[in-house]
Amino acid sequence: MPFAFSPVELVVLRGLIAIGLPVGLVWFGRRLSGGHGVASRAGRSTSDLEERVRRVEERVEDVADGVRRTEEGQRFVEDVLGARPPRDRTS
Numbered sequence: 001m002p003f004a005f006s007p008v009e010l011v012v013l014r015g016l017i018a019i020g021l022p023v024g025l026v027w028f029g030r031r032l033s034g035g036h037g038v039a040s041r042a043g044r045s046t047s048d049l050e051e052r053v054r055r056v057e058e059r060v061e062d063v064a065d066g067v068r069r070t071e072e073g074q075r076f077v078e079d080v081l082g083a084r085p086p087r088d089r090t091s
Contacts, residue, residue, distance in 0.1 A: 005013065
């Protein structure tokens with residue numbers, strides 16, 4: 001047998017293939033496609049970024065409105081419960 005590997009060598013070889021093959025494919029694919037990492041995101045147009053920022057600002061305002069409504073509801077409940085006379089707890 002020209003290629004006789006010990007069990008330890010087989011485990012190491014399988015591990016290298018299991019990890020190295022996917023990493024190599026991703027690396028090679030990114031090289032072919034020109035890369036889609038941080039550098040290519042820098043080429044986005046400013047109108048796309050402005051639109052995205054506008055949507056984020058709208059979501060933040062929606063959350064702030066919800067917090068304000070929750071605070072008003074809690075204040076109302078405190079006022080209603082505070083205006084009630086205390087219950088007699090003698091049973």
